[in-house]
Amino acid sequence: MDADLNSVYLQVMQANHPEDLFGCEDVVLPEATLLKYLEVEYKKFKTLTTPSSYHDPLDAEAAADADAKLEELYSLARARIRQHVYGIEGRGRRHPPYASKSFSVAANRYFIGNLIRGGAVSNLYEGFMERDGLSVGEVVIKVAKDTSCNPRLQQEVRNLDLLHEVPVPQWKHLPFIMDRFQSGGRLGLVYRRISGFSLTQVRAHPTHVKGVDRKHIVWMLDRAFSCLGYVHSLGLVHGNLCPEHFIVQPASHNVIICGWKSAVHKPAVTNEKINLPPDMFMAPEVAAGGKIGPWSDIYSLGKLMIWTLGGDPATNSLPASVEEPLRLFLLSLVEENYLVRPADAWSLYEQQCQIKDSLWPRKFLHFDMA
Numbered sequence: 066m067d068a069d070l071n072s073v074y075l076q077v078m079q080a081n082h083p084e085d086l087f088g089c090e091d092v093v094l095p096e097a098t099l100l101k102y103l104e105v106e107y108k109k110f111k112t113l114t115t116p117s118s119y120h121d122p123l124d125a126e127a128a129a130d131a132d133a134k135l136e137e138l139y140s141l142a143r144a145r146i147r148q149h150v151y152g153i154e155g156r157g158r159r160h161p162p163y164a165s166k167s168f169s170v171a172a173n174r175y176f177i178g179n180l181i182r183g184g185a186v187s188n189l190y191e192g193f194m195e196r197d198g199l200s201v202g203e204v205v206i207k208v209a210k211d212t213s214c215n216p217r218l219q220q221e222v223r224n225l226d227l228l229h230e231v232p233v234p235q236w237k238h239l240p241f242i243m244d245r246f247q248s249g250g251r252l253g254l255v256y257r258r259i260s261g262f263s264l265t266q267v268r269a270h271p272t273h274v275k276g277v278d279r280k281h282i283v284w285m286l287d288r289a290f291s292c293l294g295y296v297h298s299l300g301l302v303h304g305n306l307c308p309e310h311f312i313v314q315p316a317s318h319n320v321i322i323c324g325w326k327s328a329v330h331k332p333a334v335t336n337e338k339i340n341l342p343p344d345m346f347m348a349p350e351v352a353a354g355g356k357i358g359p360w361s362d363i364y365s366l367g368k369l370m371i372w373t374l375g376g377d378p379a380t381n382s383l384p385a386s387v388e389e390p391l392r393l394f395l396l397s398l399v400e401e402n403y404l405v406r407p408a409d410a411w412s413l414y415e416q417q418c419q420i421k422d423s424l425w426p427r428k429f430l431h432f433d434m435a
Contacts, residue, residue: 067119067124070113070131071127073110074114074127078131082138082141083138083141086110086138087107089102090237090316092236092314093149093239094236094237096149096232103143103146107142110131150201150243153203154202156202158200159200160200164191164193172197173195174194174195175192175204176192176193178191185210186326187209187210187214188210189206192205202258206255207256208248208253215250215251215252217326217327220328221328223330224326225239225240225241228299229241230299235296238292238320238321240259241257261314262434263310264311264372266434270434272434277375279386280425280430281430285320285370286370289366290410290417294414297359297410299330300330302339302359303328304329304351304357304365305341306324306362307346307365309324310324313432315431315433327341332358338354338357345372346365346372346378347365350403356403360403360407361403363406364399364400374387378399390420390423394417
């Protein structure tokens with residue numbers, strides 16, 4: 066068999082799912098973005114699976130087989146992209162026997178697994194999604210504790226709907242709601258499951274227990290500033306950035322920001338407040354019920370990165386290994402007075418790019434969480 070055809074033939078015929086062949090990280094991206102990506106990957110295979118390109122009858126037959134499978138996978142990939150399940154975790158795996166309770170929302174059937182975490186406002190459960198009797202993938206199911214908690218979840222829905230109103234690359238840094246439902250009057254939400262590690266888990270890892278290397282901090286900052294730049298452009302302020310709400314995906318160097326039920330929209334106009342117990346990462350104006358704005362999230366991000374580096378957020382002390390330009394940059398983010406604190410995440414994104422490029426050559430570094 067033709068050598069190039071043989072390689073493609075094996076890849077296509079051994080693929081069980083479109084993602085096995087076309088690839089894609091476990092992130093949510095706008096439909097048009099993913100379809101464009103898919104088209105590029107599809108054409109790479111298509112150029113080698115056209116039977117008429119081969120004179121040898123056996124090669125032509127193998128190409129025809131591969132081409133038929135390629136078209137099947139391509140069609141399925143397009144359908145999965147339109148349903149926002151392309152790349153979803155756990156695809157093709159049946160729900161476990163213990164997940165016996167289920168409910169349906171339109172054509173989707175969800176099986177409820179174990180409790181992941183209980184909170185004051187809602188409970189999180191494992192979820193397993195099926196459609197037409199076929200396993201689609203793993204999800205997370207959130208249900209309000211009681212009907213009095215519905216407004217908090219409704220605020221989360223509002224905020225995430227705003228963030229997904231316009232198709233932008235920053236979707237990959239945000240949770241994605243797949244369905245909404247009611248259970249005994251309580252609001253329920255179905256999310257795509259997010260793989261990765263919270264900063265709490267990162268700092269607990271043996272490799273990072275004394276602090277994460279600053280060469281990893283800069284790519285985390287890169288993703289966070291990009292996300293916050295978009296968030297703030299829509300008038301939203303998260304207000305509660307903390308280690309549990311900052312999820313790192315090591316293999317793809319992606320960051321996802323969670324915890325949107327307390328976020329406020331255009332607080333200067335609506336006078337919305339963030340009524341949460343203060344912690345070491347919360348901006349002082351948020352804790353005091355003062356003037357909330359983009360500067361508040363920038364403060365929290367600075368405190369988060371100081372802590373992640375192994376520093377002390379209470380005193381803003383940083384490890385001696387942190388280079389002076391990066392040290393001064395981080396300290397500028399945590400000025401107590403919001404009037405002298407940076408407020409433009411896009412500008413900070415550019416600044417951190419300049420700092421890291423002045424310190425190190427651009428190189429993908431493995432982030433150890435094994």
